[in-house]
Amino acid sequence: MRRPICEDDLHAWADGRLDAARRAEVEAWLAEDPARAERIAAWRRDSERLHAAFDPILDEPIPARLRAVVERKERPPMLRMAAIAAWVIVGTLVGTGLGYRLGREASPPTDPLAVLPRTAAVAHAVYSPEVRHPVEVGADQQQHLVAWLSKRLGAPVHVPDLSGDGFALLGGRLLPDTTGPSAQFMYEDDGGRRLTLYVSIRDDGPDITAFRYAQEGEVGVFYWADGRFAYALSGQFKRETLLPLANAVHHQITP
Numbered sequence: 001m002r003r004p005i006c007e008d009d010l011h012a013w014a015d016g017r018l019d020a021a022r023r024a025e026v027e028a029w030l031a032e033d034p035a036r037a038e039r040i041a042a043w044r045r046d047s048e049r050l051h052a053a054f055d056p057i058l059d060e061p062i063p064a065r066l067r068a069v070v071e072r073k074e075r076p077p078m079l080r081m082a083a084i085a086a087w088v089i090v091g092t093l094v095g096t097g098l099g100y101r102l103g104r105e106a107s108p109p110t111d112p113l114a115v116l117p118r119t120a121a122v123a124h125a126v127y128s129p130e131v132r133h134p135v136e137v138g139a140d141q142q143q144h145l146v147a148w149l150s151k152r153l154g155a156p157v158h159v160p161d162l163s164g165d166g167f168a169l170l171g172g173r174l175l176p177d178t179t180g181p182s183a184q185f186m187y188e189d190d191g192g193r194r195l196t197l198y199v200s201i202r203d204d205g206p207d208i209t210a211f212r213y214a215q216e217g218e219v220g221v222f223y224w225a226d227g228r229f230a231y232a233l234s235g236q237f238k239r240e241t242l243l244p245l246a247n248a249v250h251h252q253i254t255p
Contacts (some may be wrong), residue, residue, distance in 0.1 A: 014043035020107045050178065103176045113212070113230060115178065116223050120198035120232030121216035123184055125176055128194040128236075135171030135186050143213050146171050153201050160197065160252040162187050165245055167195055177201075197249060198232040211246055213239060222246035226254060 005176075012018045013026045019076055026191055030037040050195075137145040142159065150157045159169065167187035175182045175198075182200035201226060204209055214221045220242050223232035231253070233246045 010040050011043070014040060016044075021120060029184075049082075053178070055229075058100035067101075085224040113225060114174075115232075116198070116200070116230055116232050117214035117221040118216055119177070120196070120223065120234045121214075121219040121221050123198055124219055124234035125217070127173070127184065127186065128196060134194070141171075142169065149174060152181045153183060153199070155201060156178075157183060157199060158253045159185055160249045160250060162195070162245065165248050166190065167245070178253055187251040193235070194254040195235040195237075195239070195245060197234065198234065200230045201228055202230045210245070211250075224250070226250075229253075 003025075009018065009022065013023060018026060030040055050093070083214050116235075137148065139145075146159055147155055149172060159172070161169070163169075166189045168189075170186045170188050172183055172185040175184050177200045180201060182198065185197045187195040187197075187198070211224050213223050214223065218236050219234050220237055221232050221234045221237055222242055225231070231249065233242065233249055237244055237245075
């Protein structure tokens, strides 16, 4: 009797990892339903695009700056791992996008925001410890920062004011995303604790205005989508501390 087709088989088919016999069984099963076949074929196309875009980066040597951070044993574990995590984020994006596991079950591949919380958390962990260069453009040039990032993202970007919640804007930077450029804004309170808002463009998929929460290591992330933008607010805070800050951001950027 033929073994039932499971989700692991479908992911393996999309990534070209099935033997000939099992591949034939999966393809016969897919042929029974054109809509199902197209959905799984889209996974393969996504995989091919991600590999084409990011495989060359995986072959590059780890920069000495990041390697030095990892080798400093006295640094807190989260900060040591953040540096290496930044360099392997490409592998995370590929694996998460296809529904593979990286330490825990990834979000379903049909979720348009599946990659967002981990991407935002890694960006937070990499840049929030920086002392001299936490941002690319400082808050003293906020008008230039907003104009520049709006131009690069191709849509008007708004920077929330969280000073009423105890967080002052430090500035922001341009970051890469799987679909193009994205932005990160960084805030800091009087105690030196930092908060980052990750903003990316999404031109397809439904609005997901209800908050979702993810815990990525020591970083908590509230994330959602509204119009052309997807947002993720990240920080090393408890969920109940981060939630009102996410509400403050949402109220300011939603028309």
